[in-house]
Each structure stands twice: as structure tokens, then as C-alpha cells.
Amino acid sequence: MSDTATIAGKELRSYFTSPVAYVLTAAFLVLNGIFFAGQAIGSSTATMDGMFRTIPVLMLLLAPILSMRLIAEEQRSGTLELLLTSPVSDAAVVVGKYLAVLILYIVMLLFTLFYGLLLQLYAGSQGGPIWGPILSSYFGALLLGGTFLAIGVFTSSLTDNPAVGAFIAVAITLALWLAGNFQSVFQGAFGTFLNQIAITDRYYNNLMVGVVALKDVIYYLSLIVIFLFMAIQSLGSRRWR
Amino acid sequence: MATKPNPPNNDQPNTLKPTVTPAPPPQGFTLLALVGVLGLLLVFLAVGYWIIAQDFGLTPRLLLGAAGLCLAIFFWFNPGSIGSIFNLKGVRYGSNTLVIVAALIGIVIVINLLAGRYVLAQADLTSNGQFTLSDQTKQIVQGLQQDVSAHAFFSSQDPDRQAIETLMRQYKALSSHFSYEIVDYRSDPLKARDYQLSAAETTVFELDPQHRESTTSVTEADLTGTLLKLLNPTTRTVYFLSQHGEHTIVAAGDPTTDQSSYSTVSGSLVRERYTTQSLDLSKVAGIAITGTTTLIIAGPQKPLSNQEIAKINQFLAAGGRLMILADAPFQNHSPQDAAATEASLNRLLAPYGASLGGGIILDRTASTAGSDPSILQVSQFGTSSITSKFNNSAALFYIADAVYTDQPVITDTNTTRTPLLLSSSSSALYTALNSAGTALDPSKSTPGPFNLGASLDYGVGGSAEVTPGHKHTRIVVFGDSDFPTNFLLTQQGYVNSDLFLNAVDWLNQADQLSGIRAKTTDTRALTLRQADANVIFYSSVLVLPLVVVLIGVAIWWRRR
CATH class of the missing domain: 3.40.30.10 (Glutaredoxin)
Structure with missing residues (x-):
């Protein structure tokens, strides 16, 4: 556990001592701000829907950028060999790096609470924004983003080229995203299966409208576990490849 | 210049060895590899066909058979490949990894399938329990x-x-x-x-x-409504009075263009298993009652005749239900018609202790804010089951009259009168124009709040005659006929449609559905001046990201 925390701390320090975290966070906030303000002002309703609808698209691009260097860079620079020969388990390496990038993402999301405060300020006389769906949307954004980041960590472990890792991450995420669209192409159980694994349809949408269903949470946690597990296996495979 | 070939160097030992050239692959090797690949390809094709077509019929069986034949030929003529596959270290470990990962994915899929089927636990964080059964x-x-x-x-x-x-x-x-x-x-x-x-x-x-x-609907309201109809198969008919300039129930063309029509709410009634039709009272001897029957008088512009009033009274005495949606007198182009129309409606209401205010309600705060004072955002509701689910909601009324419910009851005291909704305390009822007839006379105004609607229950709980010759009946009266029109229903976030439909349900004693229908998406309005909108936009898009950049620069500066 302490190994995981140590690795997570080291990764976080490297994020926050380089301009990457600040530039990406600022870009994340500019884009979210545009969609939040556009929706709230345009519809004259105290809502953060504009932002939460944008987050999946943003994270489709941002998650691979945030996670692409995590393992691939270590492979390229040769430090991964040191890490693997040190008395640290593969799981601690993968989970530690994943936690670091997840915390960075949570920090990004925390900044957007400012939008909620604005709504409370200006819609206070109408009872303020409805916080229930906003909080469940945050939870959804965390689960969805967490899943995208787990995919990024996995693909980063496959190659020593961060760009290739990011490209594969986008491909996998897109495939999971668009799976539901092929339901009409494939009849029967396989079509239903594709619809079931679609990453934003239903699951994220449920959370966005204010419904936190245990089955949706299980779905996202399952994907996170699968991709982190595959990342651990991918890292372990270096010992016998 | 020709170069001579170097003579052989005898000092060096003759190390020439017979050249070992790799033996050319047997002629059949390439063909064998192709057969092996073809076998694998056929396996994928068969499995793919099976999954996609959901059919393990002749085609996938033939494909699998051919695949088996190909693979058998490959391994028969190249038996060493089997041993080499299982002896390769990478393949062995790789297979282990693949099996472990496949097992995990399989377990996770099973867990998700079971969760999707059996795990119902969910938290509904919407303000009105929108996604929870009512x-x-x-x-x-x-x-x-x-x-x-x-x-x-x-x-x-x-x-x-x-x-x-x-x-x-x-x-x-x-x-x-x-x-x-x-x-x-x-x-x-x-x-x-x-x-x-x-x-x-x-x-x-x-x-x-x-x-x-x-x-064919998948909403809770419709499903429960269908279930109710199965359990209580009663006929429910709603007549809309016509021939006095009332709102129609059939839009002339597109409902979005015929804004004064009731076609949208009429369609909702049909979906809720009511039968709706227009009624010309002058052409019928009386209003037949089958099951529960309701007559709706929606914004008449001309007075009802004595014969028509007699027929309606007869209808009410026989247990028929009535909804009156009146307009403020100044909405009518003819002052004479307006007064006569209101008088005829008051004659219908008088036996049940209600009457219309004979004026127009204006919201004085709206005038100061620059909006139309005849548009009323009504957010104070009574305790009736018609409005009990409207907490934190508002209805939109336009050019409304007041409804009085404190008139003496002429026939008896069996009527329960419940206010449905109230105008704000900043409203006032204007009952006359100035001497020039060009504007409302403030000296003839009464400060609010006023009832904008009321429900009248004659003989509560009575199933037979409440008084000789008069059965139990229900009446709802509104001081505005515009709120259920297509136009006002397009205004998002108001409960106008639910108010009308709940009132019809209450009249028909089908108010079990009211609480289900009222669960619409709760939205909170954001009333912004241009300056407020600018603050929201620039603080979100510029200031917040700039703060993050400044934090980054500060850290970089310190580390430098």
C-alpha cells in the first residue's frame, strides 16, 4: 500500500511541477466554461448540463494525453527496468500511477464547482440549482473519466511510444463508446451485448439525470478493474517476453 | 586492366568447409502453412457467423468441419509444430496471461449481467423523485x-x-x-x-x-393508467362545449401554429383513455351520462342561452361534471358580450357558492420589471389533490379573472369549496376602464391576492342523491381559459398541462393518476441581466482558467 502511495506521490509531484497539469487543467476549464455558460445563459436555467454533456468528449481526448506517458515513458527512458527489478509489485506500479492521474482529474473537476457556486449566487431566489442531479453527474463524470484513464494506463503499458499508446486508447474508448450504435447492425443477443457495453449510453446518462443505480456503478468499476488488471499483466509480461 | 585472381594462400590452412546452405523448404511447406492459416480463418468465420447470426446451423457447422480438416492436415504433416507451440516459453506464459484475463472478463460480464437483471438498488437524487415509482x-x-x-x-x-x-x-x-x-x-x-x-x-x-x-407508452403514468383501466373498466367522456367562441380541441393545421387551440391537452386526455368530443348544446336534448361524463366550457365569448343553462343544470343534477374556464371581461372584444357571458356563467356557478370577479388581475411588480402585468406566474397553490404535487412549481396564467368562492349557497350547504391557486400579494383586480374607456381605472381596483381557480364538491362522498333530484357532482372553475392552450403549453417549466389534466381527473374521481403525472423535470429559472450573464461567462471561461495558469506560473517561479 505504501509502495502504491509512494509511486502515486511521485507521479503527482511530476505532474504539478511541470506545466502540463496547469495547461491541461486550464484548457479543460476553458472548454467546460464555454459549454456551461452557453447552456446556463442560453436556456436561462440553473443547470450544469452543458458541462456534463461535454465531459465525455473532452475526456476522450484528455484521458489519453494525461495517461500516455505514465508507463510508456518509463519504458522508453529505460527506468521501467529499474522499477520492475525493485521490490515493488507490478500492481503497486500500475495502481499508483493510475491513482496519480485520477487525483489530477479530480482536482480538475473540483475547479468546476465554481460553476455551481455561480448558479447558487444567481438562482438563489429560485431555490438555487438542484444539487442532487449535479452531484450524481459529478459522480458519473468521475466514474466515466476514471474508466477512460484506466484504458489510457493499459494502453500506455503496451508500448514504449506514448503517442501510439494514446492512439490505441482513443481507439478502444471510441469502440466502447460507439458499440451501442451497432446494435441495429447485429441482430439478437450480440446486438444486445453491444448495447449493454456502450460506455456512455444509459450508464452515464442515468447519472446525469440524477439516478445513481448500483448496476451502473458496477459497470464502470468493472471496466476500471479489467483495464488495470490487463495493465498489470502487460507489465508482468516483460519478465518473460 | 585485368586483375589476376589471387593465388591460393598455401600458408593458411585450408579452412574451406563444405558450404552449408539451408535445405530448401519442402515443396509442400508453403502450402501446408496456407492450409493451417486457412484452418484458423475458418474457425474465426464459423464463430463469427454463429455470434452474429445467432444460428449454429448448417453454415457454421460446415465451416467448423472444414476448419477441423485443414488443421488436422496441417498438424498431420507437421507434427513438430504441436510440441514447439507448447515448449515456447513466451507462448506458455502468454497463454496463462490470456486465460487469466479472459477468466476475469468472463467473471465481470457475469457479474454485470446479474447486476443488470437483479440489482434494483438505486438512489434517485432528483428533487421530485422523478425516477422513483410514485x-x-x-x-x-x-x-x-x-x-x-x-x-x-x-x-x-x-x-x-x-x-x-x-x-x-x-x-x-x-x-x-x-x-x-x-x-x-x-x-x-x-x-x-x-x-x-x-x-x-x-x-x-x-x-x-x-x-x-x-x-404503447413506457411512462409510469400511462402504464399505471392502463392497469387502472383494466382493474376499473369505466367509460370516461369529456365534452367540450362549442358554438360560443370557445377554444377548439382540434387544431386548425399544425398545433404549433394554432396557438389558441386545446388540441395538445385534448390529445393528452385521449392518451389517458378519455373520449373527447365537441358538443353543440343547441342540437341535443340533453347531455347523456355514460360512466363519468364531464362538460368543459373553455373560454366562451358569447353568453349561454337559458335553454343551454337548463340543460347543463340538468346534467349536473344527474351527476355530470363541469369545468368552467372563464376569461377576464376585457379580453372580449364586445363589452356587452363579455358582461352577458360572465352573467350566464355566474348563473351556473351560483348554486354552488362560486362566482367570477368581473375584472382583470394585473401583477404590479411585473409592470415595474418591464414585463406584461397581465401575465401571472402563479406559485401559490391550494391543498386540493389537483395541486398537491406542485411544490416549487409555477403555473402561467394570461389575462385572468378572479374566482370568488365565498358567495352564499342558494340551494344547500353541502358544497365543499377549495381554492386551487392564488395570485401574488402584489396583484390587484381591476374591474373598470377609465372614463375615456382607453385604460384600466386604478381607482376601481382591489388589492390581491385572489383565487384564480377553485374546486367545488357538491355532496362529498354521496353516491346517491344529495338533495332530492340532485346527485353528487363536482365542478372546477378557473379564471383563465388560456393556460391550457397550445401556446402557453410551449412555455417550458410550468405545470399548466398537469393543472388542467389533474383537474379533469379530479372531476372524474380518477385522481390516483395525478401524483404520477405531476413528476416532470424540475428546473430552476436563472433570471439574469446582461451584466450578470457577462459575469458568469467571463468568470467561467477566462478568470477561472487564468487562476490555474497563475498558480502554475507561481510554482514554476518558486522552483526556478
């Missing part, structure tokens, strides 16, 4: 005394299949008398034919083969 539905389903089965005919490709399954699971969890099945009408067309389906995505509730009710 108390009314719970009460109806939990109160089932006989077995009811629901047959939902949805194919795997229907977009609402998930929604209907989720709802049906929730219904089933409430009662052991309720069961359901999801039938894929594409794979089981015979069953669909047995139930005489006229449309796809239909849910049929069934007590027995002779007693079935169906709906």
Missing part, C-alpha cells in the same frame, strides 16, 4: 387482489426495451400478484399474433384472455 403506483400495485400479468412486446433493438424492463421489475417487486414477461415479437411472432398487437413496443396487461388492456 406512491399512487405503489398503492395500486400493492393493492392487487388478483393476478395480473404484463406482456411487453419489445424486440432487442427497440430503444425503450431497457426502460420497460426496468419499470416492470419495479412493479413486480411490489406485489406477488404481478408478473411480467418481455416478448421479442420478432423471434416469437405467434405470441404477438395471439395478443392481436396492432403496433410494436406494446405492453398488454391481462387479468384473463377476455380482459386485456394495452398501451
